[in-house]
Amino acid sequence: MRAVRLSGTGDPSVLRIDDVAAPRPPTGDRILVRVAASSINGTDLGLRRGVPGAAVFGRLVGLGFDIAGEVAAVGPAVTAFAPGDRVAALLPHNGGGQAEEVVLRQGRAALVPAGVDIVEAAGLPLAGLTALQALFGRAGLGTRPSARVLVYGAAGGIGSFAVQLAALAGAHVTGTASAAKRDFVRGLGADDVVDHEGALDGRERWDVVLDTPGLLDPVQVRPALAPDGVLVTTRVAAVGTARELALGAVRRGPRFAFVATSARSQDLTRLLDLVRRGLLRVPVDRVVPLDQIAEAHRYAESREVRGKVVVTISP
Numbered sequence: 001m002r003a004v005r006l007s008g009t010g011d012p013s014v015l016r017i018d019d020v021a022a023p024r025p026p027t028g029d030r031i032l033v034r035v036a037a038s039s040i041n042g043t044d045l046g047l048r049r050g051v052p053g054a055a056v057f058g059r060l061v062g063l064g065f066d067i068a069g070e071v072a073a074v075g076p077a078v079t080a081f082a083p084g085d086r087v088a089a090l091l092p093h094n095g096g097g098q099a100e101e102v103v104l105r106q107g108r109a110a111l112v113p114a115g116v117d118i119v120e121a122a123g124l125p126l127a128g129l130t131a132l133q134a135l136f137g138r139a140g141l142g143t144r145p146s147a148r149v150l151v152y153g154a155a156g157g158i159g160s161f162a163v164q165l166a167a168l169a170g171a172h173v174t175g176t177a178s179a180a181k182r183d184f185v186r187g188l189g190a191d192d193v194v195d196h197e198g199a200l201d202g203r204e205r206w207d208v209v210l211d212t213p214g215l216l217d218p219v220q221v222r223p224a225l226a227p228d229g230v231l232v233t234t235r236v237a238a239v240g241t242a243r244e245l246a247l248g249a250v251r252r253g254p255r256f257a258f259v260a261t262s263a264r265s266q267d268l269t270r271l272l273d274l275v276r277r278g279l280l281r282v283p284v285d286r287v288v289p290l291d292q293i294a295e296a297h298r299y300a301e302s303r304e305v306r307g308k309v310v311v312t313i314s315p
């Protein structure tokens, strides 16, 4: 079968489409999915650019963490799915979803409801789950009526879902975006859109700040948080952020939290149901066929993207 592999690390020219062995028939609670589409996430771009060991890792396993497609076979302990079902899933850290077939545990997948497009379903798992779990898990948005929420990086994958989910929960939502993407973010339901630099100047006190690219320094954000406010980040990059995380456990006042996305089937089902009901939109900016994977990566990291780039794999 065809699968995306890395020939090294660096720019998108290191991406290859290899002929590799198809997965073995599923055992236990695993399902074999014929992949129709897989979206590109920041995580794919990071692996390709060169997280240490990524070249070997990428050759062994492959890129692609979001998939949507059709169940082709099920293991003997599978209870939730049958061959022919349409599913979406978030794969584990070894990825491998940008391939014609993939085997995964049933608990990572959810049924794609009738009426939801398979390409849209492929754009949902990692970014949608991260937004949902950051806002309602780490930030407790469900118990913060009329919260003032700042989504930093609101036009990206995670950001575009976070804006919509926070607005649905009744929050007052402000998004940050570069100038050309402001209308896009407003169209997602943001009450205000500001540039990245203007959001944390201390004039506003936020109940929740979601830092989607993981670039903010918690020490600098702290004065812009309400007394029980929280900054949730997708990345603990610096020593200073790790220190703030540890301090948060013992200190009063604004908190700092890290979201580690979990492939919870119930959460993915909840998101897909919102899509089915027309309450959540999967903003697919561009759909690219598998043989143009390098072009898809180039576009995904161009800072032009509004929402998601999805790669189509099998018809």
Ligand SMILES: NC(=O)c1ccc[n+]([C@@H]2O[C@H](COP(=O)([O-])OP(=O)(O)OC[C@H]3O[C@@H](n4cnc5c(N)ncnc54)[C@H](OP(=O)(O)O)[C@@H]3O)[C@@H](O)[C@H]2O)c1
Pocket: 041, 042, 043, 046, 126, 127, 130, 152, 153, 154, 155, 156, 157, 158, 159, 176, 177, 178, 181, 196, 212, 213, 214, 215, 233, 234, 235, 259, 260, 261, 300, 303, 304, 307
């Ligand atoms: N912790 C976890 O479990 C987890 C899970 C999923 C993803 N992640 C991480 O989350 C990050 C974001 O993922 P994504 O899929 O949402 O990425 P994405 O679609 O590429 O979006 C990135 C967003 O960040 C903004 N941005 C980029 N560079 C910026 C800068 N220098 N200053 C301010 N804003 C900037 C962009 O805004 P503009 O282009 O509008 O300026 C864009 O809206 C990735 O690094 C990924 O690895 C972590």
